[in-house]
Amino acid sequence: xxxxxxxxxxxxxxxxxxxxxxxxxxxxxxxxxxxxxxxxxxxxxxxxxxxxxxxxxxxxxxxxxxxxxxxxxxxxxxxxxxxxxxxxxxxxxxxxxxxxxxxxxxxxxxxxxxxx
Amino acid sequence: xxxxxxxxxxxxxxxxxxxxxxxxxxxxxxxxxxxxxxxxxxxxxxxxxxxxxxxxxxxxxxxxxxxxxxxxxxxxxxxxxxxxxxxxxxxxxxxxxxxxxxxxxxxxxx
Numbered sequence: 001x002x003x004x005x006x007x008x009x010x011x012x013x014x015x016x017x018x019x020x021x022x023x024x025x026x027x028x029x030x031x032x033x034x035x036x037x038x039x040x041x042x043x044x045x046x047x048x049x050x051x052x053x054x055x056x057x058x059x060x061x062x063x064x065x066x067x068x069x070x071x072x073x074x075x076x077x078x079x080x081x082x083x084x085x086x087x088x089x090x091x092x093x094x095x096x097x098x099x100x101x102x103x104x105x106x107x108x109x110x111x112x113x114x115x116x
Numbered sequence: 117x118x119x120x121x122x123x124x125x126x127x128x129x130x131x132x133x134x135x136x137x138x139x140x141x142x143x144x145x146x147x148x149x150x151x152x153x154x155x156x157x158x159x160x161x162x163x164x165x166x167x168x169x170x171x172x173x174x175x176x177x178x179x180x181x182x183x184x185x186x187x188x189x190x191x192x193x194x195x196x197x198x199x200x201x202x203x204x205x206x207x208x209x210x211x212x213x214x215x216x217x218x219x220x221x222x223x224x225x226x
Contacts, residue, residue: 004159033214043160043216090159104150105214107159 002027006091006108013081013115021076021111023091031094032074033058033105034066036087043090049074050096081115088112120204125221128198134191136220138204141185148207149180151189153200154219160203163189194224 004025013019025032033048035058045058049068063085065077074093078085089112092105121139128134140149150165164171164178166187171178177190191198201219 035216037157042218045214088157092159104162104165105152105160106162109159110157112157 002106004091004093004106004108006089006111008111009109010112011114013113015082015115016080019078019081019113021078021089021091021113023074023076023108024072025074025091025093025106026072027093027095027106028071029093029106030071030096032068033092033094034064034074034076035090035092036060036085037090037110038087046076046089081113083115086113086115119215120206120217122202122204122217122220124218125223127223127225128191128194130196130224130226131193134189134194134198134222134224136189136191136202136204136222137186138188139186140204140206143184143206149178149184149187150205150207150214151176151178152203152205152216153198153222154203155197155200160216163202165207194222196224196226198222199224 007022030051034046035043037043044060046064047058047066049055052068052071055066088110090110091108094105148165148167151163152160154160164173164176166178166180180187201221203216203219
């Protein structure tokens with residue numbers, strides 16, 4: 001089944017303890033992206049990647065890192081999590097269509113992160 | 117980036133067509149119109165997209181006005197499972213960033 005898999009689904013951690021949220025897709029998609037969703041603020045893009053070893057900042061990259069060493073994986077790293085990073089996180093992937101136009105994201109099921 | 121304007125919420129009776137409007141008056145010539153929906157706190161789900169012509173797939177129809185300044189997503193026979201937040205998004209040419217906005221909360225009622 002074509003899908004984007006995020007792990008873990010739920011995570012409670014303490015301030016300052018490094019964590020990684022994994023994201024993997026099995027559709028050979030070039031494009032991958034991370035979003036966070038907060039009440040009243042909607043979905044905001046954190047980082048995205050157009051292909052292996054190519055990453056760039058979204059709208060809210062502060063406090064996050066990403067890497068794209070393999071096409072299928074795009075982990076989100078919080079080096080020193082803080083309570084304001086408590087949020088619902090989504091990973092998404094997409095084919096890049098003709099001249100860079102995508103044909104629709106596939107989203108993961110989400111990771112609910114709580115930082116205390 | 118073209119911004120979109122959608123009603124905050126809409127109601128629809130089960131079995132009837134749901135017509136969700138979206139204004140995107142500043143859309144540029146190369147930008148597509150995409151529709152996604154999010155059921156509760158699940159990951160958003162792609163529905164349909166289009167550039168100029170009307171589009172139809174197994175989920176919905178997309179009607180884009182001739183001047184491309186607005187569009188309507190049509191769910192032909194809404195069911196209770198279609199209750200969700202529907203996002204109208206205008207995609208940048210290079211597809212680097214998507215802006216989801218606030219969307220329309222569609223309530224399908226029995």
